[in-house]
Amino acid sequence: xxxxxxxxxxxxxxxxxxxxxxxxxxxxxxxxxxxxxxxxxxxxxxxxxxxxxxxxxxxxxxxxxxxxxxxxxxxxxxxxxxxxxxxxxxxxxxxxxxxxxxxxxxxxxxxxxxxxxxxxxxxxxxxxxxxxxxxxxxxxxxxxxxxxxxxxxxxxxxxxxxxxxxxxxxxxxxxxxxxxxxxxxxxxxxxxxxxxxxxxxxxxxxxxxxxxxxxxxxxxxxxxxxxxxxxxxxxxxxxxxxxxxxxxxxxxxxxxxxxxxxxxxxxxxxxxxxxxxxxxxxxx
Numbered sequence: 001x002x003x004x005x006x007x008x009x010x011x012x013x014x015x016x017x018x019x020x021x022x023x024x025x026x027x028x029x030x031x032x033x034x035x036x037x038x039x040x041x042x043x044x045x046x047x048x049x050x051x052x053x054x055x056x057x058x059x060x061x062x063x064x065x066x067x068x069x070x071x072x073x074x075x076x077x078x079x080x081x082x083x084x085x086x087x088x089x090x091x092x093x094x095x096x097x098x099x100x101x102x103x104x105x106x107x108x109x110x111x112x113x114x115x116x117x118x119x120x121x122x123x124x125x126x127x128x129x130x131x132x133x134x135x136x137x138x139x140x141x142x143x144x145x146x147x148x149x150x151x152x153x154x155x156x157x158x159x160x161x162x163x164x165x166x167x168x169x170x171x172x173x174x175x176x177x178x179x180x181x182x183x184x185x186x187x188x189x190x191x192x193x194x195x196x197x198x199x200x201x202x203x204x205x206x207x208x209x210x211x212x213x214x215x216x217x218x219x220x221x222x223x224x225x226x227x228x229x230x231x232x233x234x235x236x237x238x239x240x241x242x243x244x245x246x247x248x249x250x251x252x253x254x255x256x257x258x259x260x261x262x263x264x265x266x267x268x269x270x271x272x273x274x275x276x277x278x279x280x281x282x283x284x
Contacts, residue, residue, distance in 0.1 A: 001042055003075065006068040008035045009047070013065050017054040073136045077267035088271040089116035095129035095141030096121060097189070098214045099234040100258055102158055103142060106282040110275060117271055123213075127187025133261055139272055144189025145259030155276070157283045158258040162190060164247040165218070165235050166227040171247045173201055180207040180226030182217045193253040194229040218244070231256060 011021040012032065022029040040047050047061035057065060096103060111119055122129070122138060129141040134151060147154055164171065166179075176198065183191045198205065209226060211217045217228050218235065222243050229249065238244045248254070260279055262272070 001039065003071070005035050005039050006071060008032055009039055009064065010068050010072060012036060012048075012055060013057050013061065015054075016056060020054075069135065073266070076136075087116060088114045088269075088274040090269075090271055091118045091120055092271050092275060093120045093122065093138045094275075095132055095138045095143070096123055097126060097129070097143060097258075098123050099190075099231050100142055100158065101231070101233040102282070106278060109282070110278040113278065114271075114274055117274075125184050125187040125191075126189045130261065133263060136263065136266065139266070140260055140262040140275070142258055142260055145257050145261070147259060147261055151263055151265065152261050153264045154259045154261045155279065155283070156257055157260050157279055160231040160233055160256050160258070162193060162229055162249045162254050162256050163232045163235065164194075164227060164249060165221050165230055165239075165244050166247065167221060167224040167244060169245045171227075171245075173203065176201075176203045176205060178206055180209060181205045182209050182211060182220045182226045182228045184217070185210050185212060189256065190229050190231075193249075193256065197249065197253040 008021065008025065008027070011024055012018055015021050015024065018032050018036070019029055021027075022032045025032070036047070043060070043064070045060045046058060047064060048055040049058050107119065107121075111117070122132070122141075124132070126143040126145075126147075129138065129143050130147060130149070130152070132138045133141050134149070142157060145154060145156075181194070183194070207226070209220070211220070214230075214234070218230070218238065220226060221228055222238070232246060235244060235246060239246045260276070
């Protein structure tokens, strides 16, 4: 078995198509098909379900995908470790939840200090970003934590206070069943805290509307469509201008901690090391 066979297998598994994988790898389609068949012959088992829409991993294929990810990740780490320069440079892929108000200052300071680094940012909810870090699609991510996972190393960055946000100035928990909730998609740490609080109180909301961006959620609140839960720092200016109102959240659901997470077994490049140092200068 050659490493290139694993790369071909990984691409076909990811794209679900031999033709798409061949185009992505700049290979002839027949060559990709032949390498997959040779791999299946060597392992003594089919790896895919083949159908009109393409190819889908079977149980053995999913098992091989786990092994191939680990092998290819370590290979990539090895190349990065031995080819990196002492001066931070190259692409640094970072994930982030959208509502960290203090993050732009940190990112701006890092980019000014290390202009040779190409910082690539991906926004998402905590659960999705955690999966991307575990799959080595991101070098690290700012998420709502703490995170409990054996492969994750984390450091505390910021602590913030969550508030309920509504158009109206008055609110009690008895009002909650009649309100629509505007929330991030499942996997959001803020949402989990609100749902935990409501479950404790035995409250079922009238309607839950899911959105992917802060702008859409806060726009819906200011339009009077419903209410949400967000960090106080993210909505303070809107509250001061009278466009929305903030309402307290009780402990233990009120306090939220932003953590920076990375895979423990990923190589520590000079670029990532410099980024962690910048986080240390801005955390607190």
